[in-house]
Amino acid sequence: MMRPPSFLFLVLLVIKLYCNVVHCFNDADWDGASSRARSFVSQLTLEERVSLVTGQGWYGGKCVGNIAPIQRLNFKGLCLMDSPVGVRGTDFVTVFPSQMNAAMTWNRSLIYERSAAMCREFRGKGAHIVLAPMLNMARAPAAGRNWEGFGADPWLAGEAAVYSVQGLQSCGVIATPKHWVGNEQEHFRTLQTTNMD
Numbered sequence: 636m637m638r639p640p641s642f643l644f645l646v647l648l649v650i651k652l653y654c655n656v657v658h659c660f661n662d663a664d665w666d667g668a669s670s671r672a673r674s675f676v677s678q679l680t681l682e683e684r685v686s687l688v689t690g691q692g693w694y695g696g697k698c699v700g701n702i703a704p705i706q707r708l709n710f711k712g713l714c715l716m717d718s719p720v721g722v723r724g725t726d727f728v729t730v731f732p733s734q735m736n737a738a739m740t741w742n743r744s745l746i747y748e749r750s751a752a753m754c755r756e757f758r759g760k761g762a763h764i765v766l767a768p769m770l771n772m773a774r775a776p777a778a779g780r781n782w783e784g785f786g787a788d789p790w791l792a793g794e795a796a797v798y799s800v801q802g803l804q805s806c807g808v809i810a811t812p813k814h815w816v817g818n819e820q821e822h823f824r825t826l827q828t829t830n831m832d
Contacts, residue, residue: 675708675710687703690702690715697714698714698715699715699717699724700714714761714762715762715763715766716760718766719733722753728760729752729756731749734783735786737799738791747802749802750802751802752802754803757803758807764811765808765811767799767810767811767813768812770784770792770812770813770815771817772784772792773786778821783814783818
């Protein structure tokens, strides 16, 4: 049986991903990031550790997801924003073509440029982490969420995912690919569970 990842590992991973994207340190080596993360974590109280990995809930602040600041350690918190077509729940932003439409072009450059433009808007609205792209395969033609993904072709979806993540991370936000499998149901999606084996 696999053990769940340790708290320190999760913190190291978030710090490493964030710092690789925004270049917070002069060196991007794992050892340097690990050392700084260990030092940071050693100063946290239990409540601060829990807050760092659980966040403040759905729309618990200005973003879809919020990791609270820890003022005494000069940690400014993290803003997680959602939407595979652009920044959600705010004004003066673009609604970009869906991932399905982008994939239908079979054009890596266009897929990258779409995501890079989205990156600039997410960053401009203060997001640190983008909850996109959506990677679920379109296995059920009548599924209500197919438009969010790249379609049913695994090779095309894989290529589109690579260029989308690169574009989304091109200006200093972290892309978090989501909905890997089992995201076909939209109707009554909050009233059901899917048990997969």
